[in-house]
Amino acid sequence: MRASRLVSLLLLLQNRGRLTAEQLAEELEVSVRTVYRDVQALAAAGIPLYGEAGHEGGYRLVDGYRTRLTGLTADEAQAAFLAALPGAAADLGLGEALAGARLKLHAALPAEVREHAGRIQERFLLDAPGWYGDPDDTPHLAVVAAAVWARRAVVLRYRRWRAPEEIERRVEPYGLVLKAGRWYLVAGGPTGIRTYRVDRIVGLGGVEEEFAVPDGFDLGGYWAAYLADFRDRLHTGEALVRLTPEGARRLGVPRAGDGWTEARIPIESVDHAHGELLRLGADVVVLAPVELRDRIAGTVRALAAQYGPGSPVEGASDPGA
Incomplete structure (x- = not known):
């Protein structure tokens, strides 16, 4: 635990420059006295850092000193590689820079940590965009x-x-x-x-x-x-519904036993809820508001007329018709 904290303290000074004992204590979530002991331990280990007293004082590393990233744990290295989004970097014109940075990070890791990081690239892929839509055109x-x-x-x-x-x-x-x-x-x-x-x-x-x-x-x-x-602005209303176990599962509503579950759900508008709840088919019954219930009932009657006996589409799927 302390070794990890010492590495974190060293990297904080390396990345941010001069920091006071109070600032280091806040970042590391320890006492100021613990920071004093950790600084002494780093100095005893040969890390070139020094402290300055006064209002503008604090601890800092000797100019030009850099440490290699050998303090990364396997989990931290995996997270670093998993967080990289090549598509986003390419959008910003940084695709080549990201590739170079990952190569340097990979080379700086100890062998056992490097092996773990390599497995991340082999087994996980982040694809940020959603389904059912082309990527946005962002020329600017x-x-x-x-x-x-x-x-x-x-x-x-x-x-x-x-x-x-x-x-x-x-x-x-x-x-x-x-x-x-x-x-x-x-x-x-x-x-x-x-x-x-x-x-x-x-x-x-x-x-x-x-x-x-x-x-x-x-x-x-x-x-x-x-x-x-x-x-908050999106869901300005609510609907009272009854759901089958499957309907409750699809809406993420806690089930009340194995039968129907009655629940109040947030809705954006009657128009939006009409389309969303129709997707559940017979797994939902709308009890309120009346306007939403009537809208869905009207749509169901229209569908029954289109697909029921004597409808224009009856037998359309029969090859012999």
């Missing part, structure tokens, strides 16, 4: 990524669903997010922080103005809050 992704990296504002022309359908807006690109194979730009602008689908950007112009990301902004935290808010 590379320019957007460059603006995010350089912290430079851009003027984008954007196509959206509501009127006016096309807008032009100066934004400050804070970060890019890849969600289910689709790229999203998180950017600040005249109306605050907004999220834009990169495939809906129809034009892009640079204004060459540098900007500073607001203090405290965290891309991961923003995205988590954005998704939570999206789900």
Whole structure:
């Protein structure tokens, strides 16, 4: 346990530069006194680090010192190789760089860890995009990524669903997010922080103005809050339904015994719920709202008329008809 912590402390100093004992203690989730002991242990082992007192003080490594990644455990190396998404890197123009980085990481690992990492590449493949759709056309992704990296504002022309359908807006690109194979730009602008689908950007112009990301902004935290808010706005209603065991399984509803289960489920709208619940066929009975129940009943009657006796399609599948 302590050996792993010492490696983590060393890598923190290597990657971030000067850090105080308090900052190291917070990162490692230990006491400041433990940090003092760990620093002494590293120094005794010949690691060239030193401490500076005062308000601007802290611990740092001697300039130019780097450690090889021999501190990686087998699980950490496997996770590093599993997390690599070649498609996403290629989209950003970093496919060759990713391949080179993985080769260097592979070469730096001890033999036994390298063997575990190799098995990951042989046995697992990450394919982020979803089914039933072609990949988004994102011709402006590379320019957007460059603006995010350089912290430079851009003027984008954007196509959206509501009127006016096309807008032009100066934004400050804070970060890019890849969600289910689709790229999203998180950017600040005249109306605050907004999220834009990169495939809906129809034009892009640079204004060459540098900007500073607001203090405290965290891309991961923003995205988590954005998704939570999206789900809250998405499911604004609910439906009361009865489900067979198979219907409960398909909707992810806890079953009440082996018979029918009554449950309340969130719905986006009557229109959306109508299509989604019809997919369950006879495994669901809608009890409320009445509007949704009537819509489904009407669709079932129309289907019965189309496929029942005397319907235009009766016997259509009979080769002898």
